[in-house]
Amino acid sequence: MGQSKIHPDQMYIEGLAANDSAVIQSIYKKFVPKVVSYVMDNSGDKDRAQDVVQEILILLFNQAKANKLELTCPFDAYFFLLCKRKWLNELKKISNKGVTINEDAASINESAHELADQTEEFEEKQQLFDAMFHKLGDKCQELLKLSFTIKSMEEVAEKLNVTYGYVRKKKSLCIGQLTEWIQENKNFKSLKK
Amino acid sequence: MNEEHYILFDQYLQNEMTVGERKKFEKQLAEDSEFASAFETFKTVNLQLETKFGYEEEREAFRKNLKRVSDTHFSKERKTKVVSLKAWYYAVAASVAILIGLFFFNYEGNPVFEDFNNPEQAQFTERGEESVTLKQAEIAFNAKKYKEAIPLFEEILKVNKTPEIQYFYGVALLEESQFNKAEAIFNELKSGTPVYKDKALWNLALIKLKQKDYKSCKEILQTISQDYENYDDVQELLNELD
Numbered sequence: 129m130g131q132s133k134i135h136p137d138q139m140y141i142e143g144l145a146a147n148d149s150a151v152i153q154s155i156y157k158k159f160v161p162k163v164v165s166y167v168m169d170n171s172g173d174k175d176r177a178q179d180v181v182q183e184i185l186i187l188l189f190n191q192a193k194a195n196k197l198e199l200t201c202p203f204d205a206y207f208f209l210l211c212k213r214k215w216l217n218e219l220k221k222i223s224n225k226g227v228t229i230n231e232d233a234a235s236i237n238e239s240a241h242e243l244a245d246q247t248e249e250f251e252e253k254q255q256l257f258d259a260m261f262h263k264l265g266d267k268c269q270e271l272l273k274l275s276f277t278i279k280s281m282e283e284v285a286e287k288l289n290v291t292y293g294y295v296r297k298k299k300s301l302c303i304g305q306l307t308e309w310i311q312e313n314k315n316f317k318s319l320k321k
Numbered sequence: 322m323n324e325e326h327y328i329l330f331d332q333y334l335q336n337e338m339t340v341g342e343r344k345k346f347e348k349q350l351a352e353d354s355e356f357a358s359a360f361e362t363f364k365t366v367n368l369q370l371e372t373k374f375g376y377e378e379e380r381e382a383f384r385k386n387l388k389r390v391s392d393t394h395f396s397k398e399r400k401t402k403v404v405s406l407k408a409w410y411y412a413v414a415a416s417v418a419i420l421i422g423l424f425f426f427n428y429e430g431n432p433v434f435e436d437f438n439n440p441e442q443a444q445f446t447e448r449g450e451e452s453v454t455l456k457q458a459e460i461a462f463n464a465k466k467y468k469e470a471i472p473l474f475e476e477i478l479k480v481n482k483t484p485e486i487q488y489f490y491g492v493a494l495l496e497e498s499q500f501n502k503a504e505a506i507f508n509e510l511k512s513g514t515p516v517y518k519d520k521a522l523w524n525l526a527l528i529k530l531k532q533k534d535y536k537s538c539k540e541i542l543q544t545i546s547q548d549y550e551n552y553d554d555v556q557e558l559l560n561e562l563d
Contacts, residue, residue, distance in 0.1 A: 139515050147383045149390060149444050150485055151516050156394040157550040178395055182387055189383050194372045257369045276374035297328060303370070304327030307363045 137203035144185065145192035155185070159204055163211040172215060180218070184210050191250050205240040210247060260309050268302035275299050322359045330363045386446050393442075432561035434531040437554060440465075440496065443489045458489075467493040484510055484517050491524060500528050519549035526558070535562055 143151025160181055167177035184207065191197040199206065261269065274284045275295075285295040332338055333346050350357045443462045445455050458473035474490035487506055494503035503524070510521035522545045529538035539562045545555050 136515070143516055144383075147379065147386055147446055148485060148516065149386060149446065150488070150520070152387060152390045153394070154516065154550050156390055158548070160394065174395065178391055182391055185387055186380075186384065189380065190372065190376075193376050193379070194368070254369075257373075261373070272370055273374055276370045277377060296331070300328045300331035301324055303331065303363060303366050304322070304324065306366045307327065307359060308322070310366065311359065311362050 133200060135199045135201055135203070137201075138199045140203045141188065141192050141197050141199055144189050147189075152185070155203075155207075156181075159207050162204075162208055163215075166208075166212055167215050170215065171219060176215070176218070180211050180215050184214060187247065187251055190254065191247055194250070196250060197247070199243065201237055201239040201243060205237060206243050209240050209244045213244065213248070256313070257306075257310075260306055260313075263309070264302060264305060268298070268305065271295065271298055272302050322356075326356070326359065327363065330360055333360075334364070334367065382446055386444070389444060393444075431533070431535060432530065432558060434527060437527060437530065437558055438496075439554075440492050445485070455486075458486075462489055462493060465496070467496040471497065471499075484514050488517055488520065491521075495524060495528055495531070498531065500532060504528055519545050523549070523551065523555065526555075530558070538562065 140151060140155060144155075160177075163181055164174060164177040167180060168174065187210075188197065188207075261272075264272075271284070271288065274287060275281065278284055278287070281295055281299070282292055285292045288295065329346060333343070338346060350360060440462075443459045445459050454473055454477055458470050458477060461467075461470035461473060470493045471490070474486060474493060477486055478490060487510055491503050491506035491510065494500075494506065507521040507525045507528070510517045511525070512518075522541055526538050526541040526545075529535075529541060539559065542555055542559050542562075545552070549555060
């Protein structure tokens with residue numbers, strides 16, 4: 129992906145990561161109406177469309193923050209595709225009837241598909257990671273949360289009222305537990321790249 | 322892998338090993354593929370945790386801001402529809418007014434600044450220390466108390482110069498007819514981040530319009546890209562200038 133050319137629309141991604149209101153507003157003005165009419169034309173309503181859009185934008189924020197989002201196609205195509213797929217998946221969940229996802233591949237460019245796949249993979253990986261994190265004991269969860277929010281382990285120890293040595297060791301072991309689960313999990317492995 | 326290994330991994334990542342320990346560790350990485358693969362996963366977990374918790378605050382701020390923009394966007398859409406139902410009445414009222422105007426006043430054919438002057442509401446995200454001044458500026462701006470807002474913006478820009486704040490500062494200057502200063506701000510924005518390019522051009526055109534310099538106004542309008550989110554206004558003003 130490194131050498132593919134970055135599209136000038138990358139500014140939308142950077143704007144999202146920087147929480148720039150003007151960028152968010154212009155995304156709503158320029159790209160959201162199309163999503164809304166698509167959802168409404170496909171058994172949804174405005175509120176549903178609003179939710180889909182917010183979910184996708186939060187996902188893009190996360191992916192951008194993890195520095196894993198380089199746009200190689202117009203934002204419009206990529207964003208619409210993601211929203212569309214998300215909505216069709218919701219529909220699938222609501223109705224038991226099979227919904228055929230018609231991608232009309234010819235009309236959308238290939239790199240939009242590729243990028244949308246990557247974003248979905250990022251999301252899956254994140255969800256899987258979250259699920260594993262919640263499998264940890266409460267103590268591990270709290271300690272990791274503090275370690276990665278506060279960053280100074282001395283402060284973490286003080287907050288938890290334990291010694292520095294204990295916190296350090298416990299942190300390594302909690303991450304070790306997650307490491308073990310992830311290594312056992314085939315799904316995560318296939319998503320690893 | 323056993324507990325010892327995970328403790329080693331963390332020490333290595335935190336840069337807490339002696340040169341000798343480091344060498345030994347790296348040697349093991351090179352020779353023992355299982356060890357190396359566990360270490361890779363350990364690093365991935367660290368990265369995931371950093372993303373999950375390191376940006377928690379920013380993510381919350383983003384979520385809030387997103388919801389606000391989304392709510393405004395969708396409620397505006399609904400409002401426009403209501404207005405359009407009443408538009409017919411307004412249209413009648415307006416034509417009557419224009420007729421009266423034509424009869425009684427020397428009707429001027431040129432567009433006026435006031436008709437195109439719709440400054441958007443400022444919605445700044447809170448950013449730490451300067452947030453009190455920022456909030457005051459936001460309130461003053463949204464209440465159209467531009468004279469009050471200007472010094473507040475100037476104070477903020479000294480410590481935190483972002484295109485967003487510059488933009489609203491520029492609009493406030495335009496409203497107060499401080500044309501030279503406003504022009505300087507928008508010229509700077511025009512060549513900065515692409516997000517503000519067309520917005521800046523539109524305001525540069527408004528500066529000319531307010532000074533009744535129709536020719537320059539038109540020239541600037543013609544450079545605005547059709548992708549601009551409020552291109553309708555550009556088109557309308559261009560039509561009226563013709």
